[in-house]
Amino acid sequence: MLGSNTMKPKNNRPKNRLDWQQVLQQYGGVITLLVLFVFNAIFTPHFLSMQTLNINLTQVATIVIVGVGMTLVIATGGIDLSVGSLMAISGALAPIIFMHPALGGSAAANLMAMVFPVLLAGLFGMFNGMLVTRFQIQPIIATLVLFIAGRGIAQVMSGGNLQTFTNPGFTVLGQGKLLGLPIQVYLMVLVVVLAAYLLKSTVFGRQVLSVGGNARAAELAGIPVSKVKLMVYTLSGLLAGLAGLIVIAVNSSSDANQVGQNMELDAIAAVAVGGTLLEGGKATIIGTLIGALIIQLIRYTLLAQGVPDAVALVVKGLIIVGAVALQKERRG
Amino acid sequence: MQNLLRQHGALVALVLLLLFAGLRYQGFLGEYNLESFLRYNAMFGLIALGMTFVIITGGIDLSVGSMAAFASVIAALVSPHGVWLALLVPVLLCAALGFLNGFVISRFKVMPFVVTLGMFLIARGLALIASGKQTVLVNTEGGVGNLGQGDFLGLPIPAWMLLVLFAVGALFLAKAPYGRYALTIGGNEEAARLMGIPVEKVKLLVYTLSGALAGLAGVILASQFSAGQPTEGVGWELTAIASVVVGGTLLTGGRGSVLNTLVGVILLGMIFTVLNFENGLGHININSYWQTVIRGLFLLAVVLLQSPAFRGRLRIRPGT
Numbered sequence: 001m002l003g004s005n006t007m008k009p010k011n012n013r014p015k016n017r018l019d020w021q022q023v024l025q026q027y028g029g030v031i032t033l034l035v036l037f038v039f040n041a042i043f044t045p046h047f048l049s050m051q052t053l054n055i056n057l058t059q060v061a062t063i064v065i066v067g068v069g070m071t072l073v074i075a076t077g078g079i080d081l082s083v084g085s086l087m088a089i090s091g092a093l094a095p096i097i098f099m100h101p102a103l104g105g106s107a108a109a110n111l112m113a114m115v116f117p118v119l120l121a122g123l124f125g126m127f128n129g130m131l132v133t134r135f136q137i138q139p140i141i142a143t144l145v146l147f148i149a150g151r152g153i154a155q156v157m158s159g160g161n162l163q164t165f166t167n168p169g170f171t172v173l174g175q176g177k178l179l180g181l182p183i184q185v186y187l188m189v190l191v192v193v194l195a196a197y198l199l200k201s202t203v204f205g206r207q208v209l210s211v212g213g214n215a216r217a218a219e220l221a222g223i224p225v226s227k228v229k230l231m232v233y234t235l236s237g238l239l240a241g242l243a244g245l246i247v248i249a250v251n252s253s254s255d256a257n258q259v260g261q262n263m264e265l266d267a268i269a270a271v272a273v274g275g276t277l278l279e280g281g282k283a284t285i286i287g288t289l290i291g292a293l294i295i296q297l298i299r300y301t302l303l304a305q306g307v308p309d310a311v312a313l314v315v316k317g318l319i320i321v322g323a324v325a326l327q328k329e330r331r332g
Numbered sequence: 333m334q335n336l337l338r339q340h341g342a343l344v345a346l347v348l349l350l351l352f353a354g355l356r357y358q359g360f361l362g363e364y365n366l367e368s369f370l371r372y373n374a375m376f377g378l379i380a381l382g383m384t385f386v387i388i389t390g391g392i393d394l395s396v397g398s399m400a401a402f403a404s405v406i407a408a409l410v411s412p413h414g415v416w417l418a419l420l421v422p423v424l425l426c427a428a429l430g431f432l433n434g435f436v437i438s439r440f441k442v443m444p445f446v447v448t449l450g451m452f453l454i455a456r457g458l459a460l461i462a463s464g465k466q467t468v469l470v471n472t473e474g475g476v477g478n479l480g481q482g483d484f485l486g487l488p489i490p491a492w493m494l495l496v497l498f499a500v501g502a503l504f505l506a507k508a509p510y511g512r513y514a515l516t517i518g519g520n521e522e523a524a525r526l527m528g529i530p531v532e533k534v535k536l537l538v539y540t541l542s543g544a545l546a547g548l549a550g551v552i553l554a555s556q557f558s559a560g561q562p563t564e565g566v567g568w569e570l571t572a573i574a575s576v577v578v579g580g581t582l583l584t585g586g587r588g589s590v591l592n593t594l595v596g597v598i599l600l601g602m603i604f605t606v607l608n609f610e611n612g613l614g615h616i617n618i619n620s621y622w623q624t625v626i627r628g629l630f631l632l633a634v635v636l637l638q639s640p641a642f643r644g645r646l647r648i649r650p651g652t
Contacts, residue, residue: 079445131632135639138583140392140445141573145635148570149628155621265449278443310465313457321450325440 028326029275029290036297044304054182058174058250060296061184062087062243066263067270067288068195069236074271075199076229077212077280078132078139080236083267085150086124087244087260090117092154094245095163095254098170110169118241124150125237129230143233147264154256164253174249184246191239196285208232212280269295269316273323295319341637342578342592346599349606357609365605367488371480371556373601374490375400375549377594379568380575381501382542384593387576388505389538390518390585391444395433395451396546397568399426401561402459403550407476408468408560415475418554423547429455430543434536448539452569459562468560480555490552494594497545502590510534518585574627575600578634603630 040047066083073080094113103109124146131142176183199205207228210218219225240260248254274291276283295316302312354361379396386393403422410418429451436447470476482489505511513534516524525531549568554560573583579596581588607623610616618626 131635131639135636137635137639141577141583141635144570144573145628145632148567148574148631149625152621152624152626152628156625160619160621265453268446268449272446278446308461310457310460313453313460315457317450317453317457320453321436321442321447324442324446325436 029273029287029294032294033290033297036294036301040297040301040304044301047304050180056296056300057185057188058182059300060292061182061188062246062263063266063270063292063296064188064289065191065239065243065246066236067267067274067292068191068285069232069239070264070267071271071274071276071283071285071288072195072199072208072232073139073236074268074276074278075208075212075280075283076232077215078229078232079143079268079278080125080128080233081140081143081264082124082128082146082150083236083240083243084260084263085147085154086121086237086240087247087263088151088154088256088258089124089157090121090241090244091248091254091259092157092163092256093117093120094170094248095165096157098167099163099165107169110167113170114173114245117245118238121241121244122234122238125240126230126234128237129233132233133226133229151256154259158254158256160256162253162255166252171249171252174246174251184250187242187246191242192285192289199283199285204228204231209281209283212277212283214281266292266295269320269323272320275323278324291323340580340592342580342595342599346595346602349599349602353602353606353609357613360605360609367491369601369605370491370494371488373597374488374494375552376568376571376575376601377494377597378497378545378549378552379542380572380593380597381498381590382538382545383569383572384576384579384581384588384590385501385505385514385538386444386542387573387581387583388518388585388588389514389535390521391437391535391538392448392573392583393430393433393539393542394445394448394569395429395455396542396549396572397565398452398455398459399429399543399546399565400550400553400568401563401565402426402429402455402462403547404554404564405459405463405468405550405560405562407551407554408470409462411474411476411554412471413474415479418470418474418476419479419548419551422551423544426455426547426550427540427544430546431536431540433543434539437539438532438535456562463560463562465562467562470554470558470560472558476555477558478555480552480557490556493548493552498590498594505588505590510537514538515586515588518587520586571600574631574634577631600627600630603627 046052066087070080070083094117097103097116098109098113100109103112128139128143128146131137131145132139135142172183173187174182174184178186199208207218207223210221210223211225211228215225240263243263244259247259270292271288272278272291273294274284274287274289276287298315298319299312302315303309350361359365379400382396383393403426406422406425407418410421433444433448433451436442437444478489480490484492505514513524513529513531516527516529517531517534521531550565553564575596576588576593577583577596578599579589579592579594581593603626604623607616607618607626611618
C-alpha cells in the first residue's frame, strides 16, 4: 500500500509493463490521501485555510504520537491496548502537580508537570513489557490489564472529578503556536522524525524488526529479544504519556473518564492503514503518519459533508478491516 | 493438591469465596441475592460462552459488547411486534454480523482481533444509527419484559438461558464433531487442515455463535432495563475475555472448558458482589474507581498464574 522503508516486497512480475495493482498497493496510502485532499479542496468550503489545516493537524497530532509507539510495538509482533488508559493517568497526574499548593504554580511546577507524568506512563509501559517478556504473557492480555486498571488508577488519582485549570505556562503544549502552527504539530513531527530514524538507521531499529520477523531466530542470532521488547513497550508508554498531556492542555481540563478513550483503536487503525504488518517484522513510521492523516481527513470529510458521526464509526471500521485485508492480498 | 489448584484454581477460589461470604454476610446465599446475581450476570455469561469457543480456535472477538448494544436497540425497536420477533430479529442480525467476522477472518486470513475491532466500531455505529443516539424504550405490551425480568419454575429466565446454553455448549465441545474440530484448530491449524478438518467452516460457526450469543445478551439487556441502550456494553468483551482466562482456557487456543468459563463468570461476578456487600455494610469504603483497579489486579493475578514463567517455577519448587 505504501512505500516502506524496510524490506520492500519482492517484485516477481515482469518489469516492462506498468502494474496498476502493484502501484495501488505500494502507494495506495499516498493516493488515498491525495484524493481526499483534492475532494475536500473542491467540495468543502474553507478547506484550504490555515484554520482548517490547524484543526486537522491539532486533532491528528495525538493519534500520530501514540501511533508511532504503537508502530514500534506492533513491529515486534506485539500490541499495546493500554495507551488510552496511560494517557488518562498522565493527564490526571499533571494537574495534581502544577496545582499543588506547595509548588505555587511556578515555572518549575509546570516543568515537573510535563516531565513526571510522561515518566510515570513510561514506567507503566515498562510494566507491560515486563509482563510480556518476563512472564511471557501474550501482549493483548498483558496490556489488557492496564487497559482496565489504568483508567481506574487515573480515576482514583483525580477522584473521578473533572479537573479544570487556567495555566498558560502548561497549556502552551496544546494551545501555543509557533510560526502559525500549533506546538503539538512540532512535537508530532519531532517524534515521527526521531522514530523513523531510530527504525531505519540504528541497530535498535533493525533489532525491532528482526524480533517481529522471527523472535526465535532473532534470539538465536544473539539479539537481546527481551530487552528490545521491554524498550518498545516503554517507548509506547512514554509517547502515550506525552499525548495525554497534549489532550489536557488542549482542553484546559483533565477528565480521567474521557482522556484517551478509544485511542488504542485510532492508533492501531493508523498503523494498519499505514501499511505496517500487524504480525510484525515490517514497519513504516511515515506510513503510520499517512494512515493517521487519512483517518483524520476521512472523519473531517464526513463531518464536513454532514454525515453523522455514527456513520463515520462504521466507515472507520470498514477502513481498518479493508486496509488489513489488502495487506494480506498483497502478500498472497 | 497442586494439580487440583492448577486445573481447578478458579473453582477452588470460588468455593472459598462462597464460604467466606456465606459466613460473613447474612442473606448472601439467600434466594433473593442468588436470583438477582444470576439475572444480572447471565448477560456476561452468554457472551463469555461465545468467547470461549472463539478463543478455543485461537481467535478473539472484540465486537461482542457493541453487538449487544446493537441488539438491545433492535430488540426495543421490534418490541411492539411481540416477544418472539424481539428475540429472534436481534439474535439473527448479530449472528449475521458474527458470520461476517468469521467470513473475513477465514476468507482473507486477517487476524481476528483486527476484524473484530473493525466490527466493534461498525456495530457501535449501527447501534447509534438505529437508535438515533438515544435510548429506545421497550414496548412492554408485547411481553418483552419477561425475557429479562420474568421467572420460570422459580428461576429467572436469563438464568435458564444461561444454564441451558452452557450445558449445550459443554456437550457440543465434548461430543460434537465441530466442537472437537474447534479444539484441534486451536491446537494446530495447519495440522487440522491437513487432517481434512473444514477449518473455514468451523471458524464461521464459532464467530456466528459468538455474535448470536452477544445478540441474546443484548435482548436481555433491553428487557431488563426496558430500553435499548446504544451506548451500553462498553468493555463487555474484556469482561468476557477475563472470565474465559480466569476459567483457565488458554488464550493461545487448543484447550479450554465451557464449564470452567461458567466458574470464571461466577467468580468475577461474586467478587463484585462481595465488594458491594462490604461497601453496603460499611466495612470498607471502596468507590467504583477502586473496583476497576481491583478488577485489573485480579486479572493480573490470574494471567500471572497462567503464565508459562510462573508455571515453570511452580513445577521446579518441591513441596508446593
